Amino acid sequence: MEKQTPLLKAVNEYIKRDAARFHMPGHKGFLMHREPDRFSEAYRYDITEVQGADSLYEAHGAIRETEEAFARIYGAKRTLLSAGGATLCIQTMLALVAKEGGKVIAGRNLHTSAVSAMALLGLSPIWVYPDQSAGCGMGGRLSPEDIRAQLQNNTDVCAVYITTPDYFGILSDVEGIAKICRAYRVPLLVDNSHGSHLKFRKPSLHPIDLGADLCCDSLHKTMxxxxxxxxxxxxxxxxxxxxxxRMSLFGSTSPSYLIMLSCDRCIGYIEKGEVQAEFDAVCARIRALEQMAENKGFVLLEAKAGTRDYTKLVLSVYNWGISGAEFGERLRLWGIEPEYVSDVWAVLMASPENLGGDYRRVEKFLNAWDLPSVQDAAPAQEVPRLQPAMTLRSAVFAPSEMVPVENSIGRIASAMVCPCPPGIPVVMPGEKIDQDAVKLLKTCGICCIKVVL
Ligand SMILES: Cc1ncc(COP(=O)(O)O)c(C=O)c1O
Structure with a gap:
């Protein structure tokens, strides 16, 4: 018999009662007039805050027990469940440190969700640019010394906010950054969206074990x-x-029980004690594929003097003389759907749920690769270092108009311009657009941009 995790137990007890569901949601536990269907079972579990099922923002029953189990697993003083993705956790983290008109030292490789939250909270970022000799895209590694320098220059910041791993799996030195933040008595917030599984590396690479004050895990990305x-x-x-x-300021008042239950079920998966071995096996398979790819002339992601998360296979696209769209089609011919493909890089994300056959498809794809490499260096994709002319908040809420990118030089951006994935904004609201930014925006396939009137 499988272990009944706390929330599953509560919902199963509710289902057993076979109550007439005079409550939300409207499907009443069935998919369309009770006709059997492969999704029907899921509908039965999609309930609301009925008696015994606790309530996310006032958790003191089953949801609280689930949260406590996660706090024990991750070594946190307290863990909160989110059915609104890491986005809701990022909003909550920033709302917890926000002061009116406050400043946050933030790695420029951050996700669009953090920028939106800062705009809503009236926070102004002070950027630390990642070192792109490690990594690719607009990601990269954040250096503790760069963060120290900004802490020295800005004595009135609310927090340091970093994103690690980045979208491509590059890890920053969280331990080193945490030590510096402690010395300056500034809280360290980590967007560990891509790293829930880093807890299960030996030694742990999870930010909570490395000294972060607050940290979010987008469980659904890797678990x-x-x-x-x-x-x-x-x-x-x-x-x-x-x-x-703070979480309730941003979250839906109807958090999905299906989503919360799937987090709850993950406790059972973790407690089986096989997660570390399973992720070690994933990393070994990805490293073997990388080796094959390198032998075929693919250029691999450089981790340079630091760590990387090896659950992601990052392949060069730029050196084959074909577009990202063509590269994606070649992957699909072998039955592979990638996480991300651009004209420059492709990312394949693996987890223990990928079985041997999935890896064999990638092996076949690589074995069949017959294009000659025609280019040596990856095109530069460094984010432009633009000057802010307005605060994030004033720019986001200012009257605005859409203009073609080529007509935007000298104008102030009113919205983020952001190829997604990886979701790292090229231009931030409030920044004055220059020629380099226009060039990069065009490379990213962006043709129009919202600017302040
Ligand atoms: C680095 C990073 N942070 C945050 C998020 C937002 O996560 P979620 O989709 O769970 O809200 C993403 C989503 O892709 C991300 O890549």
Missing amino acids: PVLTGGALLHIANERYIPAAKQ
Whole structure:
């Protein structure tokens, strides 16, 4: 018999009661007039805050037990469940440190969700640019010394906010950055969306083990969890009392029980004690594929003097004389759907749920690769270092108009311009657009941009 994790137990008890469901949601536990269908079972579990099923923002029953189990697993003082993805956790983290008109030292490789949250909270970022000798795209590694320099120059910041791993799996030195933040008595917030599984590396590479004050895990990205399932971990007790209230400022009042249940089920998966071995096996398979790819002339992601998450296979696209769209079609011919393909790089994300046959398809794809390499160096994709002319918040809420990118030089951006994935904005709201930015925007296939009137 499989272990009944806390929330599953509560919902199963509710299903057993066979109650007439005079509550939300409208499907009443069935898919379309009770006709059997492969999704029907899922509908039965999609309930609302009925008696015994607890309530996310006032959790004191089954949901609280699930959260406590995650806090024990991840070594956090408190962990909050999110059915609104890491986005909701990022909003919560920033709302916990926000002061009116406050500043945040932030790695420029951050996700669009963090920028939106800063705009809503009236926070102004002070950028630290990643070192792109490691990594690719607009990602890269953040250096502790660059963060120290900004802390020295800005004595009034609310927090340091970093994203690691980046979208391509490059890891920054969280331990080194955390030590510096502690010395300056500034909280460290980590967007670990792509790294829930890093807890299960030996030694752990999870930000909570490396000294972060607050950290979010987008469980659904790498663990067997439904889209939208995420965790907010709190290591610094001072943030516990307000955490639920801050989350409720942004979250839906109807968090999905299916999503929360799938997080709850993940506890059972973790407690089986095989996660480390399973992820070690994934990393070994990806490294073997990388070796094959390198032998075929693919250029691999450079981790340079630091660590990388080896659950992602990053392949060069730029050196074959074909577009990203053509590269994607070649992958699909072998029955492979990638996470991301651009004209420059492709990313394949693996987890223990990928079975041997999946890897064999990638082997066949690589074995059949017959194009000659025609280019040596990857095109530069460094984010332009633009001057802010307005705050994020004023730019986002200012009257605006859409203009063709080539007519935007000298104008102030009103919205993020962001190829997604990887979701790292090329231009930030409030920044004055220059020639380099226009060039990069065009490379990213962006033709129009919203600017302040
Ligand atoms: C680095 C990073 N942070 C945050 C997010 C948002 O995560 P979610 O989709 O779980 O809200 C993403 C999504 O892709 C991401 O790549």
